[in-house]
Amino acid sequence: MSFTQGKLCPCNPTTERGVSTKLSATGSKLVYTNGSTVVIRDLADPAGNSTYAGHIQPATVARFSPSGYYCASGDVAGNVRVWDTVGADRILKNEVKTGIKINDLEWDGESKRIIAVGDGKSRMGSVFTFDTGNSAGEIMGHSKPINAVSIRHQRPFRAVTASDDAQIAFFEGAPYKYKKSIKTHTRFVQDVRYAPSGDLFASGGSDGKVFLYDGKTGDVIIELKEGAHSATVMACSWSTDSKSLATSSTDGTVKLWDAETHKIINTWTVGTGIHNQQVGNTWVQEDIVSLSLSGDLSVFDRREAEKPRQILYGAQRPITAFTAALSGTMYAGSYDGRVVSFSDNGAESVKGDGPSSQVTALAAVENKVISTSFDDCVREIDLGTGAFTLMSVGTNGQPKDVACDMDGIYVITSRGLECIKEGKVLSKTPVGSTPSSVATSATLIAVGAEDQKVYLFEKGADPKEVGKLESNRGMITALAFSPSGQLLAAGDSTGRIVLYDVENKEVKTSRWTFHTGRISSIAWTQDGKHAASGSLDTNIYIWSVDKPMSNIAIKNAGTRGVSGVAWVSPNIVASAGADGCVRTWEIKFHD
Template identity: 75%
Template sequence: MSYTKGKLWPCNPSTTRGASTKLSASGSKIVYTNGTTVVDPAGNSTYSGHIQPTTVARFSPSGYYCASGDVTGTVRIWDTVGADNILKNEVKLGFKINDLEWDGESKRIITVGDGKNSLGAVFTFDTGNSAGEILGHSKAINAVSIRHQRPFRAVTASDDTQIGFFQGTPYKYVKTIKSHSRFVQDVRYAPSGDFFASAGADGRVFLYDGKEGELVAELTEGAHASTVMACSWSADSKSLVTSSTDCTVKLWDVETRKIVNTWTVGSDISSQQVGNTWAKDDIVSLSLSGDLNVFDRRDTGRPHQIIYGAQRGITAFTVAPSGTLYAGAYDGRVVSFSDNGAEAIHGDGHTSQVTALAVSDTKVFSTGFDDCVREIDAGAFTSTATGTNGQPKGAACDADVVYVITSKGLECIKGGKAVSKLSLGYGPSAVAASSKIIAVGAEDQKVYLFEKAAEPKQVGKLESNKGTVTALAFSPDGALLAAGDSTGRIVLYDVEKKEVKTSRWTFHSARISSIAWTADGKHAASGSLDTHVYIWSVEKPMRNIAIKNAGAGGISGVAWVGTNVVASAGADGCVRTWEIKFHE
């Protein structure tokens, strides 16, 4: 048995209200960060070499390397060619990285940010040796850009309302430019090097001469009504796009200094635009919600595409009979994934962490820390919402009945109403349902079996687990029950005999979060906090497939899509598929 890597549905960029989020592109490829992960959607890959949350990543002009920085001041330069992402160099700078930029020769990197003793640094990417100094600012530096033609120039944008102008190499401070009256959020050089632009919290956008740093013009016609978070140049240096917290994206003609197009994304806080870049001829602007809005420069109106994804860690995961995957996240968002892409589930959803997802033939049910069970139908939350008498910890579904374990017991919900509530004398921690039996895993390391009825009746107890039971799954025919626990061990039980069929599924090293069966009941997949996914065989218990490091931060859910494709989701907000080869 073996596996091959399949599709990646990436997380969306992380955002912070009131702060600019840096997006970077190389041709049609975009790179951005979320948590400790650097995401390259076009390359179907992620990079997880950072230990602390990342803040910015940019491809080198050559395209062979990517540099990424994090909140601790660590910059990692890694190879983009090949699946191994070999580390070229790591430089520790001692200040939070807000932005970084490569020079035109792909040799030097300027990093800027916020630190007690330093706000910026210049170094060679392969040795880490100093290649200049970043001086002249008194507050955090938000952005940096480098002229890629000789003579080299660099500019920085800061919270001190000023722009720093530098010449190189080595890079030396030349002067301070005082155009803005509030924080300067972004500054970018045109690819031609003739101009650079700045954008600030005063809602103003300025153009400057690329060689001397002299002010050329202010773009005033139809200016933004509030903070301009980002600006970005087209490849031909003739157009500039700006994104603002006024929820608009504006395209400017640099020669005439006039607006070519204005797009309004929305009107609420989540629609504030906090970052942008060009992906070849398309404009990509980032909403505070994490949605990536793709615009065609020739079209007016709304974006012609919106790229959805989880923005926080995925905490619940399931698959519908149609093969569509559903993921619920820490922030309450639910996203569906299919061959058509990712779609956000809109409507009156959860206001806090999604704790479980369960499916029937036609609907998806979700539970959350808002103590509520909600229905998802036709890609949206319905108006049906059922309150629970405690905080939901898990859910399972059989036909049209949802079985929810809460901090107080087991509840059976049908048609939006609780038809029974059973108090338990132990702390429930996992639940699963077959056509006849409800299984409840507990903190006392036992699995309790209940016969389905108007009032579920306990009919047995399984006691071979060695830790809190954290994941349960019945085989499709209901004959077997896989029970994973907090020690990383999975015990396979014969339900009718109430005996252990095998206790050899023991290769995980941390808490089991999810178990899923193949349709024929011959294999099961498991995901764990140890970041690994394992494929187990019922007939040959000692045979397994180990998908190591399947998701940074841990796996929270696994599900089978078809007969030989398993999907996994986890703390990094990404959903991945793996093609399993059972017979070789």
Template identity: 55%
Template sequence: MSYKKRILYPCAPATSRGESTKISSSKDKVVYTNGRIVVIRDLKDPAISIAYSEHVQNATAARIAPSGYYCASADATGTVKIWDTLGEENVLKAEYKVISGKVKDLEWDGESKRIIAVGDGRDKFGHAFMVDTGSSTGEILGHYKTINAVSIRQQRPYRAVTASDDSSIVFYYGVPFKFEKNIKTHTKFVQDVRYAPSGDHFASVGSDYKIFLYDGKTGDTLGEFTDSPHSGSVNACSWSPDSKLIVTSAGDRTVKLWDVETKKAQVTWTVGSALDHQQVGNTWTAGDDIVSLSLSGELNIFDKRIGDKPIRILSAPQKAITSAVKTLGAATFLVGTASGRVLAFKDDYECVSGDGHANLVSGLGISPSGTVYSVGFDDRLREIDGKSYTPAAFSTAAQPKGLAVGPDITVFVAEQSSVEVVRSNQKVFDLTLKYTPSSIAAAGSLLAVGGEDQKVRLYSWDGKTLSETATLEGNRGVVSALAFSPEDSLLASGDSSGKIILFNAKERKTVTTRWAFHTARIQSLAWTADGRHCASGSLDTHVYVWSVEKPMKNIAIKNAVPGGVNVVFWLKDGELASAGADGCVRVWNVKLRA
């Protein structure tokens, strides 16, 4: 048995309310961060995206070099990593500790030889250094508060500008970069500053709702964009490839396109009306796509010729994926997240519309007819039809730990001390337990409930009541995941110690105890359609594919999900998906043999 990585469906950018989020682009690719992940997302095909996961702490800024060969990414500890973007392994070229706190932005020079990184520090707020050696190439001075943005003129003679919470912009001559002057045009936080590709000008935006234009060589102020101004904090600005237009994104949920020569707004796009539609970042790609980032993590793509609405909206999980299910209808699969959002995937992600969950989605299940059910930590059971919630909803008696779908659209919900049985949004039975349930699975009329007492109970459902039929023992920890094989005869039981016991559910006996290579809690189990192999995902970040006929044979997919695997599921024969803490879905081609 063997495997090969096939596709990665990336997560959305991480955002913070009231704070500018730096996203960047290289050709048709957008670069951003989420948690410890740096994502290079292809706007044309999300399946060929890259997720770099070697940062120990949360990544905070990333940009690809003008050469396109390397990416520089920084994290909350002030560490900058420079790594290869072309090879599959993303080999690390260099690593430097540049400041003592969070790096908020960084920029390459036009020769891909130097970088300036800025942010929050104790002794300094920025550092200029050589990529190959890490040696200093100047001093980033003149600010007394956190620096939010930096931009370097890409042509010689080099110039650099930085923008800070101290309401000022500092202009530097280079190389080496030396303080030239302090520019006091803004009255509040300066959120972003960007040089035009031509190097003739640079622009700044801030929390005072203002936009200014400057001479790129001297730093002289050329004027303010006062026509049709934003009514909220302006969080980001970007230049068109021809340096004639500027796009700005603001907290008033609008994106504006400005003509540099006349300083007038040509187009205003209003993205939405909710808090999540506040615009916190943007970038203008070389392919002439305008990309603006919503607080929700959605990437809104605009065409400068169409002044109505985004031509595309790219959605993705912004928080950890906590549950998933392969579907039969309009979507390929659904994922539930720690934020309460459920997203449907077909050719790209789309948020399930309607009144959804307000907290973590703890379980997703599908009926034989294709109806999907979800439960969340908001104590609600919801029904999903295609890509939207139905009006139907059921309030659970306690916080649900998971669900299983049985025959006749019967849903079994495991709670703190009971199992509620729900049909057509009405409770039809309530089984009070003497133990604390921790996992649940159903197959036909058979229900399995795993407990914190390390045992698995089997129940029979006759359409009216649940009757206990057997107790299965052998697990060494809390039973954290259960899964029946398609023909209902085998039951895999994973626990918090990383061990999986395979039972014969019909004969009530143990088949094997040799599936014990995980080193942490088993989070998910999934069977192949023929019932000959079972996949497992664990908090140890690994995925294993086990063979029933040869229990000691397995496929080990090491480090499958940085931060831990929360769910595994089969898309089709030989195609396994895994997802978890980083919000990405990875698809693996698995060559199975008995």
């Protein structure tokens, strides 16, 4: 058996209310951060999506070099990592420790020097050469954290920084030396960007104002007042021809300005709620990409006057539940309660009255998906409409896992097993120990527990216990019946999977022991000959029933752990993890 990596459905950027999120692009590729992961998202060809997982601490910003061959990314611990964007290995070129919490960074026009800015005890910025880390100037002139930096790519080189002290510092270089402070804004300056031509740069701030400046001297040219934003301007970016400026604001709008006439060209209203606050933007070729506080990325065509041409959805927080419907559509529930579907048509956020807190489990059957969450509710997603239905059933305790079939829905809580059908709780059955996982077959319900045992119940209006399986050595964390119901795979907290013969209540094999962390999910192929498992150890294994010692190891399949696996076709397995990404893997069976 062997495998090849398939498509990557990336997570969306991390956002924080009141904080500008920096986006960057080169060609058709958009780059941003989520947790410790850097995501490269190709808007023209999804096959070009990729991630970089070299940071240990949460990454805050990533920017491509002008040459496009490298990417520099910074994190909260002050580390700037420069890595190769060509090839799949993502070779690290250099790592520089700046000693500041990095809020933004920028390359110079020669792809040689980097300015990193943020918040530190003794300084707010650092200038260095990317290959050696040697100093190439000094960032000064601010008394509070710096939010943004931009560099003029033409000689003579210039640089500007924007700070919470309501000032813009202007630098001449290289090496970069402080020249003067620009005091146009009355509140925090959130973003500052040079036009590609170098003739102008623009700034936006918490006072809702946007200014244009001379790129060489830093002199103020004009404030863009006509049709101005009514709230904080969080981001500004220039078109490739330097003729248009896009600004995004917490008033929920994105505005396009003509840099020559200083007039507004268009205004797009994304929404009025808090989640529709716009906190970042960039140009991807001829399109404007603006980021909502919810993490959604709206793609605007400058010729389209009313609405986004496309909205890019994805998980914004770690994925905590995962399943796949018979159609092959994947569903991922995350730590913040959002459920996102992934299909050949792209990703969509499941609409309707969904969970208000962490999604703990998802299970698919026929034309619906069942979800459980920490708000103690069981909900239903209609696959036809792609939205939550009105069905919402409260549970007698916090639900941990769910299984479902045409006979009903089976939920486990800290208090036992609950059977639900047609929106009503039919029975509440105690279990010998605190339950931790559940699975169902045509005739049985299997409940894994913290006492390392699997309890078997016969289906019915009032399930009756009919046996126990006791060969695991850790808390049962994942259960899955084979399609025929003859076999049961039980994964535990030690990383061990025991395969049981259910009818005889015997161990068929205990050799599926290559994981080194808690088993989070197990899924069977339709023919019942193979099973896939995902674990906290970041790996996926494909196991063979006929040849227990034969397996496929997919190493580092999910940064920070794999939280779910599901088969979307006879030879394609999908996985989701704590990095918020969904990946597919094509498996080649040789046995």
